[in-house]
Amino acid sequence: MRVVLIEDDPSMAQPLVEGLARHGFEVQWANTGTQGIEDARAADVVLLDLGLPDIDGLEVCKAIRQRSEVPILIVSARGQESDRVQGLELGADDYIVKPFSLRELAARIRANVRRRPAANETMAFGGITIDRDQHSATHDGTELGLTPKEFDLLAVLAEEPGRVVPRTELYARIWDPVWVGSGKSLDVHVTTLRKKLPPTIVIEAIRGVGYRLVEQSATSD
Template identity: 45%
Template sequence: MSQRAPELPVLANAGKSWRVLVVENDAQYAESLIHGLRRHGHEVTAVERGGTALQVYGDADLVLIDLELPDLDGLEVCRAIRTVSDIPIIALTARGTELDRVLGLQAGADDYMVKPYGFRELMARMQAVMRRARPVPRTADVISHGPLTIDAGSREVSLYGRPVVVTRKEFDLLHLLASHPGSVIPRNRLMQQIWGDSWSRRTVDTHVSSLRNKLGASDWIITIRGVGFRLGNG
């Protein structure tokens, strides 16, 4: 029997908006949860299967996952994500024993809530998890490389003081390269750290090409053939 969907009280928006991936097999529960999250300004993507979650989690800021999924055990999905990503994960499940909680946390979940739960508590736990995962930016989070500036806090890029509009993955790629100036970052590390389970070798090349075009010079990202990439000087 389906669990009752959580209540949806009207809460004050904390001013933060996140991309939330909901992995939930119960259609009624998922609909109510999605509605509540969107009412509070969050962008929501919902999937029913663990395999699909492993393909799309890289575009989310936070994952809310039921452990009872039709194709994969939710614990396995948590483990698979955690091996390549530090994205915050909250398990939402009917499994409520102490052992279940321990297994969920050991599998990589940052928090664990048992159904039925209160929506107000879920929002508070989401905020707490995100505070731990995304601390207030410091000055050191702004990387300057000549005329190129990369702000990790606001996730903004500027060149000669002018904003450069980049996608989420393009920012992650550029930030990773800029965080290791002078070092060559292997292609495999880029694939694993930024795209997780993506299998296309052309994924990196496509994003590198797009960044070079947006930065106006191919020398901003140097290809080290057979190894990987490093940040250049434009």
């Protein structure tokens, strides 16, 4: 998930970039409102500070919302009711007052993304069709017979085939942002899912990082 962070203060931005990366996010930092408006074109979610050097953050929020439906979370030390109300009225999806915990921020990001309908609820990869609306996964027209968690796991991995999806991101998106269950649950579901996939579709484990979905030739060794 690609997060654009619009924040002019390096002492605030750098810990957020590093911390959110540990939670499985890819973060791009923009230190001006002008740059942030441009970078937001390719974002999955925007984190927006209001105290920017070139454009007031509320104007940045308005400009982004006029051209995109991307989730916007305002993160600001300006906690007055008037600021919060104005930010939400201009199109922000959430308003978080500094200071805040990284854990809460990650949970709020994912919660806001979940509320947005996906642009395309059907994905296809290597002969597999994944229909999120129907919660159905088929291979060449035949149902794979996945459990709900297996389906969710396959759907997340299939969003970006070839990308290594960190374990933290998989747990947060499939189980819960504050999951405290067994660390083996993910591995067990990967094992059972692998058995239901065609031989050419492989879930590769990247030790200490996560998993990725790849397609292999039927004739490869």
